[in-house]
Amino acid sequence: xxxLPLLVVGGTFDNxxxxxxxxxxxxxxxxxxxxxxxxxDSLVRQSPGKGEGVAPFETRKEHLENWLNKWFPAQRWxxxxxxxxxxxxxxxxxPAIAVSEETFPAAVKANAWRMSHGRGPLTVVVVGRLYGExxxxxxxxxxxxxxxxxxxxxxxxxxxxxxxxxxxSTKEAILxxxxxxxxxxxxxxxxxxxxxxxxxxxxxxxxxTLTITDSSGDIMSASVAPGSDSPVVAGPDRYGVADAMxxxxxxxxxxxxxxxxxxxxxxxxxxxxxxxxxxxxxTWTRKVYSPSxxxxxx
Numbered sequence: 071x072x073x074l075p076l077l078v079v080g081g082t083f084d085n086x087x088x089x090x091x092x093x094x095x096x097x098x099x100x101x102x103x104x105x106x107x108x109x110x111d112s113l114v115r116q117s118p119g120k121g122e123g124v125a126p127f128e129t130r131k132e133h134l135e136n137w138l139n140k141w142f143p144a145q146r147w148x149x150x151x152x153x154x155x156x157x158x159x160x161x162x163x164x165p166a167i168a169v170s171e172e173t174f175p176a177a178v179k180a181n182a183w184r185m186s187h188g189r190g191p192l193t194v195v196v197v198g199r200l201y202g203e204x205x206x207x208x209x210x211x212x213x214x215x216x217x218x219x220x221x222x223x224x225x226x227x228x229x230x231x232x233x234x235x236x237x238x239s240t241k242e243a244i245l246x247x248x249x250x251x252x253x254x255x256x257x258x259x260x261x262x263x264x265x266x267x268x269x270x271x272x273x274x275x276x277x278x279t280l281t282i283t284d285s286s287g288d289i290m291s292a293s294v295a296p297g298s299d300s301p302v303v304a305g306p307d308r309y310g311v312a313d314a315m316x317x318x319x320x321x322x323x324x325x326x327x328x329x330x331x332x333x334x335x336x337x338x339x340x341x342x343x344x345x346x347x348x349x350x351x352x353t354w355t356r357k358v359y360s361p362s363x364x365x366x367x368x
Contacts, residue, residue, distance in 0.1 A: 077101035079168040082109045084124045087220040089200040089208040096197045096338040097168040107152030123214045166193040194341040201331045227256045231265035247320035280319040292322035
């Protein structure tokens with residue numbers, strides 16, 4: 071694969087963690103030289119819920135450059151203060167940008183501006199999320215809260231809330247399913263704070279649907295319908311549910327995250343030819359930017 075001549079990437083890079091390293095690693099994989107913009111403290115403080123507890127600029131810069139010096143020749147990278155969220159993405163000389171799934175709207179916004187001003191669109195390298203042992207995205211805010219370490223290892227009990235009114239046996243089967251897919255973690259009651267996962271279970275007439283919403287708002291679901299050898303047994307007042315089926319549904323919902331965590335899915339996708347008209351950042355839908363209709367890590 072022919073590498074790009076230059077690619078830019080920006081971020082806070084606080085608590086330089088495995089997700090940051092994946093983003094930077096993919097940037098170097100796709101480009102001969104990488105420009106890294108580091109958010110200045112004033113921009114960090116403007117980010118809702120992000121500024122508190124973030125290390126100062128000089129500390130973040132030192133940690134970032136120490137890591138870069140360890141793994142990449144100095145001629146392959148440079149760092150610069152990022153005083154504007156779009157950085158150099160509007161510069162005609164900038165050919166490409168690497169973004170995470172969360173910051174993909176910034177690339178949408180930059181390309182919309184460039185194309186409205188007669189400039190060619192950026193090539194966009196979209197890097198998929200890195201999931202921790204708890205199959206939640208690795209993020210600095212979670213490290214600051216003490217939930218995980220920089221490698222994504224879980225440091226506290228998982229918080230799972232089964233929101234539906236289901237028989238006790240079914241609830242236990244759901245929790246057992248979590249223990250199977252995320253081994254080694256206790257699941258117990260907690261007094262405050264949001265759940266890591268909220269689980270909704272619906273069962274009727276031989277059909278069952280499991281909907282799981284994580285703490286970042288992402289929704290996963292899996293279902294079994296009548297005629298599909300479902301072990302769901304419908305009764306007039308209650309439902310008896312086979313443990314194996316619940317475990318299967320949980321596995322089905324979590325499979326893409328588990329495969330990603332194990333490195334069995336591509337880490338990034340390259341969008342060379344964006345659509346002629348990119349939508350506004352607030353209306354973007356990531357699925358429309360890949361020729362296959364979906365990114366390979368989804």
